[in-house]
Amino acid sequence: MKELIIATKNEGKMKDFKRLFDPLEIKVSSLLDLAEPIDDIEETGTTFEENAAIKAEAICEKFNIPVIADDSGIEIDALQGAPGVYSARYAGEEKDDKANLEKVLTEMENVPQAERTGRFVCVLAIAQPGKQTVFKRGECEGTIGYQAIGKNGFGYDPIFYPTGSSKTMAEMTPEEKNHISHRKKALDKMENWVKQL
Numbered sequence: 410m411k412e413l414i415i416a417t418k419n420e421g422k423m424k425d426f427k428r429l430f431d432p433l434e435i436k437v438s439s440l441l442d443l444a445e446p447i448d449d450i451e452e453t454g455t456t457f458e459e460n461a462a463i464k465a466e467a468i469c470e471k472f473n474i475p476v477i478a479d480d481s482g483i484e485i486d487a488l489q490g491a492p493g494v495y496s497a498r499y500a501g502e503e504k505d506d507k508a509n510l511e512k513v514l515t516e517m518e519n520v521p522q523a524e525r526t527g528r529f530v531c532v533l534a535i536a537q538p539g540k541q542t543v544f545k546r547g548e549c550e551g552t553i554g555y556q557a558i559g560k561n562g563f564g565y566d567p568i569f570y571p572t573g574s575s576k577t578m579a580e581m582t583p584e585e586k587n588h589i590s591h592r593k594k595a596l597d598k599m600e601n602w603v604k605q606l
């Protein structure tokens with residue numbers, strides 16, 4: 410079976426990726442699956458593309474093999490696009506999913522339903538030795554709830570209603586989320602690249 414490293418330490422993302430790559434018959438490993446510990450990579454970019462490239466290129470250079478990285482987050486219109494690229498650390502450096510979504514709920518307390526629009530964004534960067542890094546972007550539009558509901562998924566899933574859904578992403582099964590998610594849409598655009606691996 411073909412193998413690919415995903416330059417991430419996020420276990421929620423990896424659960425998504427393992428299921429998404431399964432039908433493509435590709436085994437994916439995260440930085441946490443590698444025998445040697447990998448130092449945290451500083452995400453100094455101001456766009457999803459920049460941060461995805463930083464992560465993918467750092468690991469590609471280290472191992473000299475093709476690497477995918479995912480930089481993702483939630484953009485909320487009423488917050489002028491925040492948390493955006495700062496989604497993982499919105500409530501502080503310790504990357505606490507619950508604290509992050511509670512901060513959003515507090516900031517959105519008085520925002521009426523019609524103005525609670527936003528989207529999940531996922532940018533995948535594909536770094537290959539000696540080649541230009543390639544980017545694929547997927548977005549999933551939706552609205553922000555007034556409270557956290559559901560136990561599945563990770564991150565901001567409990568407060569995000571994809572357009573047309575009466576369930577939050579955290580109430581969906583992994584199959585339901587993977588059918589419509591930003592990550593799935595970005596990965597679909599990568600299919601041709603994956604085939605030539």
Ligand SMILES: O=P(O)(O)OP(=O)(O)OP(=O)(O)OC[C@H]1O[C@@H](n2cnc3c(O)ncnc32)[C@H](O)[C@@H]1O
Pocket residue numbers: 416417418419422452479480481482483496497506509529562563564565566590592
């Ligand atoms: O950089 P890596 O190691 O991949 O892991 P990370 O958690 O730091 O990942 P990002 O820098 O890309 O930050 C993305 C954050 O956006 C949120 N996020 C991304 N995709 C999501 C999804 O499918 N569902 C819920 N929240 C998501 C979640 O809070 C993530 O921590």
Ligand SMILES: [Mg+2]
Pocket residue numbers: 452497
């Ligand atoms: Mg990160």
